[in-house]
Amino acid sequence: MSDSSKRKRTLVADNRYGRKAAAAPKAAAKPKAKPKAKRTRKPQRPRRGGILGLLLGLVRWIMRLIWVVTSRSVLVGCIVLGLIVGYFYTTLPPFEEFTDGRASGSVTLLDNNGTTFAWRGDQFGGMVTAENVSPHLKNAVIATEDKRFYQHFGLSPRGIASAVRINLSEGRGPLSGHGGSTITQQTAKLLCLGEPFDPTAGITEAQYEAECRRGSLVRKAKEAVFALAMEAKYSKNEILSIYLNRAYLGGGAYGAEAASERFFGKHASEVNPSEAAMIAGLLTAPSTLAPTANLERSQNRAATVLRLMAEQGYLTDEEAALGQANPAVLSEAAEARAGGYFADWVMSTGPEFFTRKTTEDVIIRTTLDQRMQRAAVEGLNYIFENKVRSGSKAEAAIVVMSADGAVRAMVGGRNTKVSGAFNRATQAMRQTGSAFKPFIYAAALDLGYSPNDLVDDSPYCLNVPGSGQWCPKNYTNRFIGQTTMTNALAQSLNIPAVKISESVGRETVATVASQFGIKSDLAAGPAMALGSSESTLIEMTGAFAGILNGGSSVTPYGLIDLRLRGDSEPMMGTGGGIGERVIQENAAGQLIYMMEKVVSEGTGGRAKFGGRQLAGKTGTTSAAKDAWFIGFSADYVAGVWMGYDDNTPLKGVTGGGLPAEIWREVMLRVHEGVPERPLPMVQPAPAQVVFQGDVNEVVPLEQQAPTRQPDRPTNIIDQVLQDIFGGGGGGGRSGEPTGSNR
Structure with a gap:
């Protein structure tokens, strides 16, 4: 007979943590995590079949190939360019060494009172900087040559593109005529890309300068690289200082100081807006526009520079108008065309290696009395104006x-x-x-x-x-x-x-x-x-x-x-x-x-x-x-x-x-x-x-x-x-x- 009064115990797992643990309050229930959304694939377009699909695939492959090749080439090019710029950077000396780049020297002639009356050879009046030169001259150069000088990195793609467009529209080659060069590029050209003249190289100085100014595509590329190196090495003011000192400004004057002394008898720090505009205007064509060659033409160019200065905010309209109404005039020495006959004669009497072919800067003190020189010129002119028939080709000479x-x-x-x-x-x-x-x-x-x-x-x-x-x-x-x-x-x-x-x-x-x-x-x-x-x-x-x-x-x-x-x-x-x-x-x-x-x-x-x-x-x-x-x-x-x-x-x-x-x-x-x-x-x-x-x-x-x-x-x-x-x-x-x- 079965024992029905005995109940079987409920099967329970052993309490592994004891009663004490069982007495602990129950932890708050954690919220259930949301089930992760299943990633759904975009439905793919059905691949085109046939020849059209094959052609599209080929085009996509070519485009990817071009992108890969181009990006890699640009990267390699940038690395090479950086290395070249870095090389030029390491070869550049302190900017002061670039201020006087003449291959020959100059002769300064003084009268019997010690006053300069004539110059011969390549004259360099001394170093000026962008900080100590007349602000009018600094502004005139920037307004005329490179109005974005302080904004660009040495090259001006906009300026180059504009110059190419103008050259093509005027029927010239893209690199002939307008250059679109920045002041930095012009300075690089003046420096002949860091290659000094070597008299033993078998070429003349004129041939050397012609090579420096050659406008081929390869030369332009070298010029651009050198300009970038200069921008990395020098400050903007240092680059401008080199330019102001090396530029040829007509009449045998190299640099702003020499030009200012030759044409106006004053330092470059003292020139007024009209004189500054005349000097800056010479940068375009120094031999043609030199005031000693044609004063009126030089004054007309200066008037244009004054207008540009006003347009760019360097002068007020009133100041520009005043400068145009009172153009710069030559000093007495410059008016005499660098001493004329007397200076030529004195140069011929001295040793050639100290006069006509000097590599040094020479100063010659002479016997000339400028008061008597004026007397000779005035006396001659008086007779020919008043007592010689008009149109006479008769000549005369005077010595005192x-x-x-x-x-x-x-x-x-x-x-x-x-x-x-x-x-x-x-x-x-x-x-x-x-x-x-x-x-x-x-x-x-x-x-x-x-x-x-x-x-x-x-x-x-x-x-x-x-x-x-x-x-x-x-x-x-x-x-x-x-x-x-x-x-x-x-x-x-x-x-x-x-x-x-x-x-x-x-x-x-x-x-x-x-x-x-x-x-x-x-x-x-x-x-x-x-x-x-x-x-x-x-x-x-x-x-x-x-x-x-x-x-x-x-x-x-x-x-x-x-x-x-x-x-x-x-x-x-x-x-x-x-x-x-x-x-x-x-x-x-x-x-x-x-x-x-x-x-x-x-x-x-x-x-x-x-x-x-x-x-x-x-x-x-x-x-x-x-x-x-x-x-x-x-x-x-x-x-x-x-x-x-x-x-x-x-x-x-x-x-x-x-x-x-x-x-x-x-x-x-x-x-x-x-x-x-x-x-x-x-x-x-x-x-x-x-x-x-x-x-x-x-x-x-x-x-x-x-x-x-x-x-x-x-x-x-x-x-x-x-x-x-x-x-x-x-x-x-x-x-x-x-x-x-x-």
Whole structure:
């Protein structure tokens, strides 16, 4: 029988944690986590089948391939570009080393007061920076050359694209004409991408510069890379500073400081808006737009720059209008076109390696007096404007110097604002005419003749071996008979001059003339006495200076000393001045007395001014191809030549005419403020000798007149006879120039 009263226990798991654990409160039930949403796939488009599907797949594959190749190429290109830029970056020196990049040096010429009046060579005035240059100049350069200079990274894609579009629209190649270059790129070009000129490379400097400026695609790419390296290495102001110092600005000026000094006579930190605009405007075409070449064109370009500055906010409209209404003008030195003839002559007298081919910066101190230079130019212009017919092609030249040969002024032609032009004062060899006669009388006076000795002015002929009979004539074709040597010179009589020359000996005359400084070959025949030989104006003026200084030779000079910039001691001094004595001082004083009569009583009367004692000599050559007047006061000597370059005869002009008037106008201005001083004349002794019609007959004065002074030494007459019978021969030919008495 089953035991139904016993119940089976409920099967329960053992309490593994004990009662204590069972008594713990139940933890709060956790919220049930939301079931994760199942990811559903987008329904794929059904693949196109057939040929169309194949083509689309091929296109997608090609596009992916192009993207992969392009992205990888760009990445590699950026890495290569970065490496190249980095290389250039490491080669760039401190920016100060880039400020002066000239391959040749410069010459600065100072006048006798130490003021700069001319420049030659490649001039660099000194370093300027973007911070210390005039703000107007800095702004003008940015407004003109690169208005986004401070925003871009060295390249301007917008500017390049615009330049290419303009070039193509104007029918040029994409890289020809407008460049679209930034200031940084232009600076890179000025630096020739960091490749300095190497004289040993077998190319000239001009070829080197042409290569630097070549506009090929490869060169443009190198230029862009170099520009990026510069932007990484230097600040914007440093790049602008390099540009301001290296840019060529016309007239031989490299850099803003040199241009400012050349054109305006002031520092680059001092230029006003008009001057700044003119300098900035030169960057486009420095040789063409240089104000020394064409001031009006340069001013027109500056007006455009002023307008750009106003448009970009650097100037107000009123300031721009004021600048346009008052354009910049050249300084006095610049107006003289860099010293003109005088500067060229001084450069030619110095050693070539310190002047025309210098690699150093040289400073030359000269004898030029700018006040006298202005006097020479004004005097010349006055005569040609008032007394020469309009359209005349006649030329003239002037030299003014001190008695020691120091040249104070020089004009080599009517066009006075030139440089490198033909200098008629120093380069033109012309017949001297009667201006040569003082050297005949100098030789005679040194031998003991007196200005009051008589000579017979009557028809006269010479038999010249090999040429036959030669008969000189006076300019007037008249004869005055017996006259003093003083009057013969004052009236520029030809026959007395020939007789005295034959008496003292042609060789003696030639020696005296050459010792006074006339270096050209002198004619061998008797016509030498009438100035048939050729000489330059500066030689003749220097020879007359020797007469004024008491009879000593003179070497004209303009260079006082030469030194390198920064040195205190000169490298060399002057090569001119007073030399050896040629004639006795007493003879020189008597000759000055005779030459004073030329001005006060003779053919040089038109040279007189102000009551001063003046002396000189006129000269006119055969057929009036040359006209001269050379003379002096007690202080200065001046020579004037007038004629045509092609030897066309002058019409109605003699040495005592327009040349004497030019001389007067020049010397009148030269002597403004100069106290009057008497000439160092010596009054002559009474006459003793008469030169008769036959040069071989010298008759003592006691046989001609009862006024002979008995104390005259007889050995003088003996000397004359010895000279006559012992020499005086020579060549020559019939029909040689007869000279002139005017």
